[in-house]
Amino acid sequence: MSDTRDRIVLAHGGGGEMTRRLLAERIIPRLANDLLSPLADSAVLAPLKGSICFTTDAFVVQPLEFPGGDIGRLAVCGTVNDLAVMGAVPKVLSLALVIEEGLLLSTLDRIIDSIAATAREANVVIGTGDTKVVERRGGDGLTITTAGIGELREGARIDARRISAGDVLIVNGGIAEHGLAVMSAREGLAFDTDLCSDVAPLTGLLNAIFETGADVRFVRDATRGGVAGLLADLVDDTGLAIEIREEAVPLSPVAHHTAEVLGLDPLTVANEGKCVVVVPEREAERVLVACKAHPLGRQAAIIGRLVESDAPCVELVTGAGGRRVVQRPYGEDLPRIC
Amino acid sequence: MSDTRDRIVLAHGGGGEMTRRLLAERIIPRLANDLLSPLADSAVLAPLKGSICFTTDAFVVQPLEFPGGDIGRLAVCGTVNDLAVMGAVPKVLSLALVIEEGLLLSTLDRIIDSIAATAREANVVIGTGDTKVVERRGGDGLTITTAGIGELREGARIDARRISAGDVLIVNGGIAEHGLAVMSAREGLAFDTDLCSDVAPLTGLLNAIFETGADVRFVRDATRGGVAGLLADLVDDTGLAIEIREEAVPLSPVAHHTAEVLGLDPLTVANEGKCVVVVPEREAERVLVACKAHPLGRQAAIIGRLVESDAPCVELVTGAGGRRVVQRPYGEDLPRIC
Numbered sequence: 001m002s003d004t005r006d007r008i009v010l011a012h013g014g015g016g017e018m019t020r021r022l023l024a025e026r027i028i029p030r031l032a033n034d035l036l037s038p039l040a041d042s043a044v045l046a047p048l049k050g051s052i053c054f055t056t057d058a059f060v061v062q063p064l065e066f067p068g069g070d071i072g073r074l075a076v077c078g079t080v081n082d083l084a085v086m087g088a089v090p091k092v093l094s095l096a097l098v099i100e101e102g103l104l105l106s107t108l109d110r111i112i113d114s115i116a117a118t119a120r121e122a123n124v125v126i127g128t129g130d131t132k133v134v135e136r137r138g139g140d141g142l143t144i145t146t147a148g149i150g151e152l153r154e155g156a157r158i159d160a161r162r163i164s165a166g167d168v169l170i171v172n173g174g175i176a177e178h179g180l181a182v183m184s185a186r187e188g189l190a191f192d193t194d195l196c197s198d199v200a201p202l203t204g205l206l207n208a209i210f211e212t213g214a215d216v217r218f219v220r221d222a223t224r225g226g227v228a229g230l231l232a233d234l235v236d237d238t239g240l241a242i243e244i245r246e247e248a249v250p251l252s253p254v255a256h257h258t259a260e261v262l263g264l265d266p267l268t269v270a271n272e273g274k275c276v277v278v279v280p281e282r283e284a285e286r287v288l289v290a291c292k293a294h295p296l297g298r299q300a301a302i303i304g305r306l307v308e309s310d311a312p313c314v315e316l317v318t319g320a321g322g323r324r325v326v327q328r329p330y331g332e333d334l335p336r337i338c
Numbered sequence: 339m340s341d342t343r344d345r346i347v348l349a350h351g352g353g354g355e356m357t358r359r360l361l362a363e364r365i366i367p368r369l370a371n372d373l374l375s376p377l378a379d380s381a382v383l384a385p386l387k388g389s390i391c392f393t394t395d396a397f398v399v400q401p402l403e404f405p406g407g408d409i410g411r412l413a414v415c416g417t418v419n420d421l422a423v424m425g426a427v428p429k430v431l432s433l434a435l436v437i438e439e440g441l442l443l444s445t446l447d448r449i450i451d452s453i454a455a456t457a458r459e460a461n462v463v464i465g466t467g468d469t470k471v472v473e474r475r476g477g478d479g480l481t482i483t484t485a486g487i488g489e490l491r492e493g494a495r496i497d498a499r500r501i502s503a504g505d506v507l508i509v510n511g512g513i514a515e516h517g518l519a520v521m522s523a524r525e526g527l528a529f530d531t532d533l534c535s536d537v538a539p540l541t542g543l544l545n546a547i548f549e550t551g552a553d554v555r556f557v558r559d560a561t562r563g564g565v566a567g568l569l570a571d572l573v574d575d576t577g578l579a580i581e582i583r584e585e586a587v588p589l590s591p592v593a594h595h596t597a598e599v600l601g602l603d604p605l606t607v608a609n610e611g612k613c614v615v616v617v618p619e620r621e622a623e624r625v626l627v628a629c630k631a632h633p634l635g636r637q638a639a640i641i642g643r644l645v646e647s648d649a650p651c652v653e654l655v656t657g658a659g660g661r662r663v664v665q666r667p668y669g670e671d672l673p674r675i676c
Contacts, residue, residue, distance in 0.1 A: 015562025015608070016667035041558060042393035044490060047386060055380035056432035056485055082379040094357045094394035096483040097437075131397045132484075134674065137475040145434045145468075147394055147485030152382060221377060224353025270353070308435040329354035336472065 008103040023131065026105065030112045031119070035092065035127035043127035045092060048151045055079055056147035059291075062336040064111065064141050066185040068196030069272070071144055072115035074338060077201050077272055078223065079148040080122040084206045085219040085275055087156025092127035093119065096145040101136040111142065122201035124125035124148070128214035153210060160237040162217045165308045168284045169242070170277040172205060172291050173198070173299035174250040175227055179269035179337050180258045187262075195254045200273035205296045213291045214283040222273045223338055225329055228267040230276055231314045232328035234306075244326070247319045250299045267316075268329040270337045281305070305318025346441040351471025364443065368450045369457070373465035375431065381465035383430060386489045391426035393417060394485035400674045402449065402479050404523040406515075406534030407610070409482055410453035412676060415539050416561065417486040418460040421543045423557040423613055425494025430465040431457065434483040436555055438470045439474040449480065460539035462486070486662045490547060498575035500555045503646045506622045507580070508615040510543060510629050511536070511637035512588040513565055517607035517672050518596045525600075535594045538611035543634045547674065552621040553631045561676055563667055566605040568614055569652045570666035572644075579647030582664070588637045605654075606667040608675045619643070 011018045034189060035043040057078040062070045076093065082291055083090040095115065099108065108212065119126055148201050181197040209216060222230045227249070231242050251266055259266045273296060291297030314326040349356045366374060373381040395416040402409045414431065421428040433453065438447065442483050457464055484506055519535040540559065547554060560568045565587070589604055597604045611634060617625050629635030652664040 010673050011668070014667065014673065015567055016606075018668060019562070020666070040382045042426065042488070043484075043544060044424065045386060045390040047389055049385065052383040052390070052487070053380040053429060053488060054383060054432060055466050056434045056483070057468045058436050058483060060470045060472050065371045083565055086380045086382065088380065094485045096394045096396040096485075098398060098481055098483075128393050128485075130395045132398045134478070134481075137478075140472070140475075143436055143472075143481070145394070145396060145436075145467075145483035145485075147434075147483075148380075149390070149392060149487065150380070224357070228354055244351060247420050268354075279651060282607040283348050316641040328358075329352065330349070330356060335348050335352065 006103060006105055008099050008101055008108065008133055008222065008326065010101050010133050010135065013131060018275055019131065026109060027112055027134060028310060031126045032118050032158050033125040035125055043092065045127065050154060051152040053083050053086045053150040053152055053174050055082040056145065057082065058143065058145040059338055060143050060336050061338055062140065062239065063180060063185055064187060065105065066197055067181045069199040071142060073118045074199050074272060075144040075146045076115055076118040076122060077199050078338065079146040080124060080201045080203055081221040083150035084203045085158065087153045087158045087210065088150030090122060090124045090148055090150040090203060092149050092240040093124050094147045095126050095129040098130045098143045099131065100141050101133060102140045118201065120194040123204050131150055142239065150299045156210065158216065158218055160218050160234060163238045163240065164279050165240055165306055166281055167217060167278050168201050168281050168305045169303050170279065170284065170300060171227065171303050172249060172274055173298040174252040174255060175271055175274055176251065176255050176259060176266035176269035179334050180255055182337050183262055183334060184258060195258055198271055198273035200296055201271065204274055205294045206289065208290045208294045209277060209287055212286050214279050214287050216279055218278040219275050224270050226268040226270055227276065228326050229328055231326065235312045235314055238306065239312055240306040242304060242306055242310040242314045244304035244314065244316050246316050248301050248303045250301050267326055269333060339441065344443055346437050346439055346446065346471055347441065348365050348439050348471050348473065351469060354576050357469065364447060364448055368454050369464045371463040373463055381430065384472060389490040390493060391421050391424045391480050391488040391490055393420040394483065396481065396483040397419065397676060398481050398674050399520060399676055400478065401523055402445065404535055404638035407537040408449055408452050409480060410449040411456045412537050412610060413482040413484045414453055414460060415457040415519065416676065417484040418462060418539045418541055419559040421486050421488035422541045423559050425491045425496045425548065426488030427491060428460060428462045428488040428541060430487050430524045431462050432463050432485045433467040435469045436481045437469065437471050439471060441479045456539065460541050494548065496554065496556055498556050498572060501578065501616050501644060503578055503644055503670035503676055504619055505555060505616050506619050506643045507631065508617065508625060509565065509588060509637060509641050510612055510635040511591060511613055512590045513609055514607035516596060516610040516676050518593055520675050521600055522596060535551045536609055537665050538634055540611065540613055540634065543629065543632045546628045547615060547625055547633045550624050552617050552625050554615060554617055556616040558612050560609045562608050564606040564608055565614065566652065567666050569664065572649045573652055576644065577650055578644040578651040579594055580642060580644055580652045582642035582654050584654050586639050586641045588639050596616065605664055609670060610676065618657050
């Protein structure tokens with residue numbers, strides 16, 4: 001009996017007294033803010049002067065907690081970052097939980113605490129939410145869907161169609177750490193690794209970049225599909241080719257080693273705190289300096305550039321001067337990574 | 339092999355080429371609109387003059403298709419209605435799909451078509467989305483989370499704290515039909531029933547009500563927890579008691595019969611196209627007339643009123659003058675109903 005009382009049961013999702021208590025006793029107090037407290041059907045936000053950015057992400061990561069983060073931190077950062085890379089200032093998130101029967105209430109509490117802490121770090125509030133409970137099945141425990149509203153920064157013109165040949169690509173630090181950390185946790189890899197997910201809100205870093213006044217043409221966070229997927233999209237959207245210098249791509253020794261053990265190309269592995277910024281070459285140094293001055297950009301680097309081509313693709317130039325085409329990952333190297 | 343090609347596989351959710359194709363070939367064209375097409379990380383909306391309403395809902399209904407609707411129609415209506423009952427005009431929705439491996443692509447196509455049709459009916463666009471795929475497990479197939487943005491109507495002041503003793507409660511039609519239709523479909527009930535879910539966008543009906551100029555104090559759609567859950571919340575929020583006349587509560591004969599067979603109190607069963615409107619008594623007739631003139635309000639009725647009480651609760655007054663206390667449903671009479 002005490003065991004049942006420690007866990008989520010179906011009745012927590014029924015919309016009755018147990019739902020009310022779960023929200024009132026365990027969830028709302030942890031997320032408390034002026035928007036959420038009235039528990040109305042919608043949050044009401046004061047009008048925003050600028051254009052509104054709106055985005056959503058569903059998170060199905062396994063395990064729910066992993067080195068460097070958890071599904072709650074991931075859900076806040078993923079949506080905050082999708083807004084920030086558009087040139088918006090994230091304002092308010094929604095939080096929809098689908099909880100599996102049997103989830104430990106203590107696990108839920110930790111994840112909600114993590115959501116609250118990450119929201120504070122990203123300077124957003126959880127304005128509205130929903131909670132459903134489903135029967136016990138594969139042991140997923142919890143999926144989270146966040147949506148977010150941001151206010152578009154005046155003058156921000158993030159648009160792949162503004163990219164020209166000659167523009168350069170900057171990444172803000174070591175790649176592949178999120179995907180590799182989650183895979184290592186899942187596989188219980190035997191070798192000792194202190195690899196942590198890079199999951200972090202990029203709001204502050206992007207603030208610093210936009211405040212340089214540089215003509216930022218495009219930013220995107222390199223999540224599912226990794227840097228390779230992002231670059232393949234850029235080729236599709238611009239009709240230009242991309243050249244990447246392999247030795248310029250930041251990759252920590254532990255990430256390099258872990259990718260080799262798992263047989264993965266780090267370029268195709270998901271990140272949750274890394275973005276690719278495209279700026280005109282003349283502005284690259286200024287943006288790089290701004291990145292390096294921010295805690296999330298210390299390892300920032302110019303990794304390559306866009307070039308004219310009759311048959312546009314992404315090419316990796318090796319230290320020895322060799323070239324290989326980087327493909328968009330076809331399917332699912334890393335299931336359930338975000 | 340042909341069988342596999344008819345179904346969702348894990349690689350559809352990997353963020354690579356198969357994800358791109360699923361979106362570009364099956365999902366985006368069905369939902370096509372100016373916001374969604376650029377496939378950026380966020381949709382960009384022109385500034386709204388009024389305050390912004392923001393809401394979210396997760397949908398885990400089983401079965402995915404049921405008499406009168408499907409999970410897609412439900413997801414659009416649920417979020418549209420949460421905005422509309424706040425006095426907002428719904429503008430744009432986000433759509434996050436978590437698809438289970440093995441879902442028939444033809445089922446997905448039908449549900450996306452239903453989302454598109456319902457969005458048109460509710461005069462909203464699907465502005466942004468996300469798609470994830472999870473391993474085959476309990477046969478859920480699909481969960482959908484929508485979030486929505488609406489613009490608050492000038493002068494709308496929907497707030498339970500404005501409710502006074504003497505105010506009356508109006509419901510726009512027969513209750514319990516959504517929950518009973520889903521349960522009947524799930525149980526494969528042997529008796530012949532033409533009971534259909536009432537799932538519908540309430541935007542038009544609420545427009546008509548607000549346009550009367552009546553001082554609408556409170557509106558809420560009676561979803562999970564049914565009318566009983568909604569009224570229990572109202573008692574908590576106002577400190578007033580509620581008296582409902584049993585004979586005044588609209589209930590179709592087929593819903594009445596089905597509830598008896600299933601042993602359920604119709605007051606506790608979920609609706610997806612019914613709302614409770616609270617107005618001052620002097621305005622009730624005007625609002626009732628506006629309801630009855632709308633296709634979704636033909637059976638509208640005044641079901642009761644708020645009264646002062648030392649021990650506030652919800653009381654049902656029977657035709658014979660008997661009284662019984664209506665409790666908030668405790669847990670889960672009807673799991674997976676929305």
